[in-house]
Amino acid sequence: MPDNCPTPETDPVKCSNETGESSQVICEICAETKEASQMFRNQRCHHSFCSDCVTKQVAIKIQDGITVVSCPGLDCKSVLELDACRPWIPKDLLERWDQALCEALFLAAPKYYCPFKDCSAMLLIENEEREDHQAIREAECPVCHRLFCAKCDVPWHPGVNCEEFQGMDENERKREDLIVIELAKEQKWKRCPNCRFFVEKTEGCVHIVCRCHYEFCYRCGGQWTSTHGDCEPN
Known part of the structure; x- marks a missing residue:
């Protein structure tokens, strides 16, 4: 492999073979042959797709009100991150995605x-x-x-x-x-x-007869009885 070709650990870049021709890669989604510089690789799962397919995946999810964009790879559980997709998708779609993420956080906040x-x-x-x-x-x-x-x-x-x-x-x-x-x-x-x-006692004993004729103790607030003796205020 030529030294200037991308490895699985690096981002895809445009590379050339010994004859000076640019390398080409087949997109896993649309199955079209693309230049290496047109390919996006998800760092979470290492699936690789062309920028057109990544853009379509994000656009469809955002249109459906989904802010967590799943990786379009077959049976893949990973997601696509906005920052990682930033160089590959149009600016207006990025802004819509970013706004949708902010709204989702806002709605979820107590x-x-x-x-x-x-x-x-x-x-x-x-x-x-x-x-x-x-x-x-x-x-x-x-x-x-x-x-x-x-x-x-x-x-x-x-x-x-x-x-x-x-x-x-x-x-x-x-x-x-x-x-x-x-x-x-x-x-x-x-x-x-x-x-x-409310009753205010200015003088006299703690036996209170309210205007509603209810009798209670001014000290403890309990109902007044004939056997009511010493009590503690409540």
């Missing part, structure tokens, strides 16, 4: 949406190793710059943890209600277990 209805920006999770994006709680939308809770998928609920918020009724989750709840915690008000109304 994401959620800003909970503010006048924004609703789609947000991607930067660290895909997180098993649960809801481990992130307080977050800021990079578009509208408002705070929200990624665990509850709602605007940020200050002073109320996620477990408590998720246990609330829908009509208790408004911002003004959350402000009252935060204030109640600061003032150490108690909530009637029956009607959920």
